[in-house]
Amino acid sequence: xxxxxMKFPFQxxxxxxxxxWFLSWCATVAGAITFTLGCILKTELRRxxxxxxxxxxxxxxxxxxxxxxxxxxxxxxxSKICQDALDAERFPRWKNMLKPYFAVSCFFxxxxxxxxxxxxxxxxSLESSLKVxxxxxxRFYKDTDTPGRCFQKxxxxxxxxxxxxxxxxxxxxxxxxxxxxxxxxxxxxxxVKDRIKSNVDGRYLLDxxxxxxxxxxxxxxxxxxxxxxxxxxxxYEYQTEELNLYLRxxxxxxxxxxxxxxxxxxxGVLSVFLxxxxxxxxxxxxxxxxxxxxxxxxxxxxxxxYLLEKSVKDTVMEFIEPVMQFFLFKNQVxxxxxxxxxxx
Amino acid sequence: xxxxxxxFTQQxxxxxxxxxWLLSWTAVIWGAIIFCLxxxxxxxxxxxxxxxxxxxxxxxxxxxxxxxxxxxxxxxxASCVCQDSLDATRFPRWKVLLLGWxxxxxxxxxxxxxxxxxxxxxxxRLEESLKVxxxxxxRFYKDTDVPGRCYxxxxxxxxQIEFRCCxxxxxxxxxxxxxxxxxxxNFTSKDVKDRIRSNVDGRYLLDxxxxxxxxxxxxxxxxxxxxxxxxxxxxYEHQSEELNLYSRxxxxALTDYYxxxxxxxGPGVLSVxxxxxxxxxxxxxxxxxxxxxxxxxxxxxxxxxxxxxxxxGSSEDADLEKAEKEASPTPAS
Numbered sequence: 001x002x003x004x005x006m007k008f009p010f011q012x013x014x015x016x017x018x019x020x021w022f023l024s025w026c027a028t029v030a031g032a033i034t035f036t037l038g039c040i041l042k043t044e045l046r047r048x049x050x051x052x053x054x055x056x057x058x059x060x061x062x063x064x065x066x067x068x069x070x071x072x073x074x075x076x077x078x079s080k081i082c083q084d085a086l087d088a089e090r091f092p093r094w095k096n097m098l099k100p101y102f103a104v105s106c107f108f109x110x111x112x113x114x115x116x117x118x119x120x121x122x123x124x125s126l127e128s129s130l131k132v133x134x135x136x137x138x139r140f141y142k143d144t145d146t147p148g149r150c151f152q153k154x155x156x157x158x159x160x161x162x163x164x165x166x167x168x169x170x171x172x173x174x175x176x177x178x179x180x181x182x183x184x185x186x187x188x189x190x191x192v193k194d195r196i197k198s199n200v201d202g203r204y205l206l207d208x209x210x211x212x213x214x215x216x217x218x219x220x221x222x223x224x225x226x227x228x229x230x231x232x233x234x235x236y237e238y239q240t241e242e243l244n245l246y247l248r249x250x251x252x253x254x255x256x257x258x259x260x261x262x263x264x265x266x267x268g269v270l271s272v273f274l275x276x277x278x279x280x281x282x283x284x285x286x287x288x289x290x291x292x293x294x295x296x297x298x299x300x301x302x303x304x305x306y307l308l309e310k311s312v313k314d315t316v317m318e319f320i321e322p323v324m325q326f327f328l329f330k331n332q333v334x335x336x337x338x339x340x341x342x343x344x
Numbered sequence: 345x346x347x348x349x350x351x352f353t354q355q356x357x358x359x360x361x362x363x364x365w366l367l368s369w370t371a372v373i374w375g376a377i378i379f380c381l382x383x384x385x386x387x388x389x390x391x392x393x394x395x396x397x398x399x400x401x402x403x404x405x406x407x408x409x410x411x412x413x414x415x416x417x418x419x420x421x422a423s424c425v426c427q428d429s430l431d432a433t434r435f436p437r438w439k440v441l442l443l444g445w446x447x448x449x450x451x452x453x454x455x456x457x458x459x460x461x462x463x464x465x466x467x468x469r470l471e472e473s474l475k476v477x478x479x480x481x482x483r484f485y486k487d488t489d490v491p492g493r494c495y496x497x498x499x500x501x502x503x504q505i506e507f508r509c510c511x512x513x514x515x516x517x518x519x520x521x522x523x524x525x526x527x528x529x530n531f532t533s534k535d536v537k538d539r540i541r542s543n544v545d546g547r548y549l550l551d552x553x554x555x556x557x558x559x560x561x562x563x564x565x566x567x568x569x570x571x572x573x574x575x576x577x578x579x580y581e582h583q584s585e586e587l588n589l590y591s592r593x594x595x596x597a598l599t600d601y602y603x604x605x606x607x608x609x610g611p612g613v614l615s616v617x618x619x620x621x622x623x624x625x626x627x628x629x630x631x632x633x634x635x636x637x638x639x640x641x642x643x644x645x646x647x648x649x650x651x652x653x654x655x656x657g658s659s660e661d662a663d664l665e666k667a668e669k670e671a672s673p674t675p676a677s
Contacts, residue, residue: 144563157560216501
């Protein structure tokens with residue numbers, strides 16, 4: 001049962017070949033763009049690698065880069081094939097290569113679709129990675145003298161200023177950690193001693209935030225310390241104060257930034273996927289139409305082109321069978337040898 | 345008197361026309377680039393408009409934009425001329441324009457050179473403008489409730505954060521102005537009353553700076569208030585403390601930024617000058633071909649680059665006669 005049979009007179013074949021040549025070059029450019037988009041995403045993720053706990057989300061840009069490169073190769077091949085397609089002498093040399101070529105192309109095209117789906121689906125993984133990364137960042141903020149963590153303060157400060165955010169969920173996350181290093185605490189002072197005694201772990205906790213949480217849009221000079229004490233500042237009510245600090249948490253800010261980036265890239269790659277798919281379908285039609293011409297004296301006859309010779313299920317089985325047989329053969333050899341060993 | 349005499353065979357003329365066509369299209373593209381550079385510089389200057397007192401420096405991007413546009417037009421005309429220069433029937437229609445074209449091209453070259461000179465000369469004026477603009481910005485920092493000045497605070501804060509600078513010359517400029525609005529001062533408090541009485545104008549002055557002066561690279565959480573008092577903070581010496589705040593003044597930071605921007609346009613402008621001058625030179629030689637044939641007839645002395653009477657026995661003579669025969673009648677001399 002043939003899938004999608006279409007008649008192809010000579011003129012239509014010529015137009016198909018010409019259109020396909022142009023389309024394949026567009027798809028080549030699109031493949032290069034996909035690779036570039038993958039590189040951009042990778043670079044952006046690596047810039048913020050210090051506030052991420054794991055690199056699971058890196059699978060998206062890696063896939064995009066692989067698919068972009070593969071797409072370049074596939075489409076250059078496609079343009080060469082359709083250049084030779086209308087020439088009855090040169091087309092036969094491609095005959096043997098076309099079946100594996102289509103298999104590989106379909107694989108990479110499906111991979112492209114998977115990359116698009118992943119770019120939307122990885123939100124949860126990204127969020128949990130950022131949650132842990134930011135929690136650590138805030139915890140190690142004070143460790144500017146510990147090797148390996150000395151730039152944590154600078155990173156968190158610049159992150160908060162750039163993304164206009166404060167803390168993990170909100171600014172109160174800073175109340176729960178000691179973010180002032182012991183080197184700058186006067187342990188003979190009563191205030192310091194009180195604060196240290198006020199909690200089990202002996203940490204210097206205060207209701208204050210670093211300067212990087214300050215919002216420049218506030219009409220008032222920034223209030224950083226004693227945030228929950230209304231009487232500490234003139235004309236101040238922390239319950240209604242909205243503009244003094246950044247209200248958004250950095251996790252939310254970073255997630256929305258990266259998801260925005262990945263969604264935009266995903267939309268672009270989806271159009272590349274559609275383009276790639278149309279190239280492959282057109283090439284298949286051209287191939288089958290030209291195969292019917294082969295051997296005929298008159299190359300201008302009308303032929304039929306189709307997508308699949310057998311039904312979809314049969315075609316899939318046809319490709320999977322060699323792979324299955326390979327594994328079954330290995331099993332049989334294994335069983336045979338174990339039987340041979342069992343029989344003395 | 346003849347300047348830069350060169351013999352031109354037919355082949356050489358063809359090569360000249362082709363090379364000139366390519367060069368003039370390159371010059372068109374460079375003209376477009378110069379225009380874009382001018383637009384970019386103008387936009388950058390407009391972004392920081394609020395901390396500048398006057399707009400004298402805007403003459404540099406304005407000239408760049410004008411020159412860029414004029415250069416696109418001029419060199420496009422040049423490419424049309426040399427496309428037609430090898431065609432005897434079509435070239436005469438450009439004859440009238442050529443003198444005007446030379447004048448315009450020469451003016452463009454002069455303007456380009458003047459732009460490079462101006463960008464160096466105006467540095468002092470830029471610095472003056474920034475000095476006054478920033479001084480006003482710092483003075484009006486607290487006026488977030490005054491119409492027309494309510495965004496001054498945000499502008500100065502974002503400027504200090506972006507350019508990593510503090511104050512006009514340095515952070516001590518903030519000690520001389522009241523940057524905390526009176527709306528947020530408790531006038532019954534002793535500290536406030538003392539500070540207000542401590543100076544003639546009754547301003548609330550303190551040795552503190554806004555948060556935007558804080559340097560994230562400091563290993564220590566930012567110290568913003570009582571900066572001159574070593575006892576107010578543990579393990580602190582204001583004389584040796586370097587990383588706590590940004591040490592650079594915003595005037596210096598902005599001047600450096602804009603000078604760097606204008607200097608980076610320098611090589612681009614210089615290469616446009618070179619290309620434009622080579623197009624000018626090439627066009628002059630190109631124009632010669634037609635003027636030659638008319639000179640035989642009129643014997644009028646003209647200044648140009650090759651004296652045809654002096655060139656004897658070259659293939660040019662045969663070409664000239666041939667060109668005369670093929671040309672449309674009535675020489676315009």
